[in-house]
Amino acid sequence: MTHNPTRRGPCVVVAGGGTAGHIEPALALADAVLRLRPDARVVALGTERGLEKTIIPSRGYPLEMIPPVPMPRKPNVDLLKLPLKVRTAVKATREVLDRVGADVVVGFGGYVALPAYLAARGRTPIVVHDSNARVGLANKVGARFAERVAVAVPDTGLPKAEVVGIPLRESIIRLDRFALRAQARHYFGLHPQAPTLLVFGGSQGARSINNAVSGCARRFADAGIGVLHAHGPKNSLAVQEVRGAPRYVGVPYLERMDLAYAAADVVLCRAGAMTVAEVSAVGLPAVYVPLPHGNGEQALNARPVVDAGGGMIVPDEELTPEKVAELTIPLLHDRQRLGAMSHAAQGTGHRAAADVLARMVLDVVRK
Known part of the structure; x- marks a missing residue:
């Protein structure tokens, strides 16, 4: 599935970088959005340090690079540098969202999602998806001001969470x-x-x-x-x-x-x-x-x-x-x-998760 710049449909920005665990659900959602709305545009956010810089372009989606905001696991020097890094990343992300005409931002957690949530807050509707039984920091922040929150499993503790499963590629389903x-x-x-x-x-x-x-x-x-x-x-x-x-x-x-x-x-x-x-x-x-x-x-x-x-x-x-x-x-x-x-x-999976999440995202755009 390739991106067509002449489309006039909604622009969906996906933020899920770093590991395949964040990137694959984002791409499965991207494919599902285009199945439901062939006129849509999907743009991915990423950083230089993640696997996304090879995976995403090879799947035919445009990739916009933003500065990474790594989450220090312990209080150290990196923690002191964090506010500046966050500000720089948020400013760069806002410029991307304005330039591509984002109608919705869908975040999947990890260090690409946090600046995306902060950049979109109050300006562009947000949908959060979390794949894990234990939710990471970025999605805890994003869920606070998201229109919809989708999760893979029950009891994650995220507010207003709807269980949809994990979006999977068509080739797997x-x-x-x-x-x-x-x-x-x-x-x-x-x-x-x-x-x-x-x-x-x-x-x-x-x-x-x-x-x-x-x-x-x-x-x-x-x-x-x-x-x-x-x-x-x-x-x-x-x-x-x-x-x-x-x-x-x-x-x-x-x-x-x-x-x-x-x-x-x-x-x-x-x-x-x-x-x-x-x-x-x-x-x-x-x-x-x-x-x-x-x-x-x-x-x-x-x-x-x-x-x-x-x-x-x-x-x-x-x-x-x-x-x-x-x-x-x-x-x-x-x-x-x-x-x-x-x-x-x-019997344990949610095979339609990508389509369910895509409908949720397009509903948010319509509203």
Whole structure:
């Protein structure tokens, strides 16, 4: 979907930068807005330091750069510089909103959203979307003066919050894993029939997951299991090939997430909100390994799926090659259990979240 500068419809500005967890829902919303209003314009805000500078233009949306306002986690020198940084970013953001003729600002949290909320306050209507079970600072601020507040899960504590789920890409929502399986396995060089485990640790990879799963490579080979493992661009994997066994394929990054999901029978991954939403939507049984630091939100993200029977949670410190083998090998050979878990996972998601949020945003513009 590409941006058309001759459109005369509403101008929707999306603010979600930094990590894929903020950018992907913003882009899923952008696509949904254009499905409902092909005459609309969608403009994204971003900073030089986030993943958005590559992801957003490659999806065909214009990206306007603003100065980042990083949130210091502790009282330090950066905290003293913050008011000046905020003022600079807000002024730059206001100029962008005026220039593009923004009719509404939709923020998804993170350090791009805060200046967007402050710049739009009292001038342009605001809609806030939060994907996490625990809400970040930017969205707590934005929700105070937003027209509508949308959240992925109940009980976030945000005022007037409406539960809509997490907006997901069409390619994920419409994914037929079984129809694409042969193509997906051929694409990654995986065994066409062997039970297959997909492993990833977020866009940067995760060392504890990498070590535990690669340490189990010989056991996977002996059990006739194939592995597709995205180890992250800054890490590398050394796994010995076992002749005659299904391949253990290591890649730095998964460009084609749809094909990775289609190739897999089970996934072992972190439990970021976006990851949990996608994995559940495509019906993949999952072993979730929440990030050990932070405020515990990743375990909360995975909890509803686990309670429904669509996944398991393993604490990061308990993740050893032995634990990986014990949890995944019997599961990958149990077709009946895989089917039941897949069905349970799919039942927990909000597949129409992008369209629901897009209607909410366009309602705000109409008013």
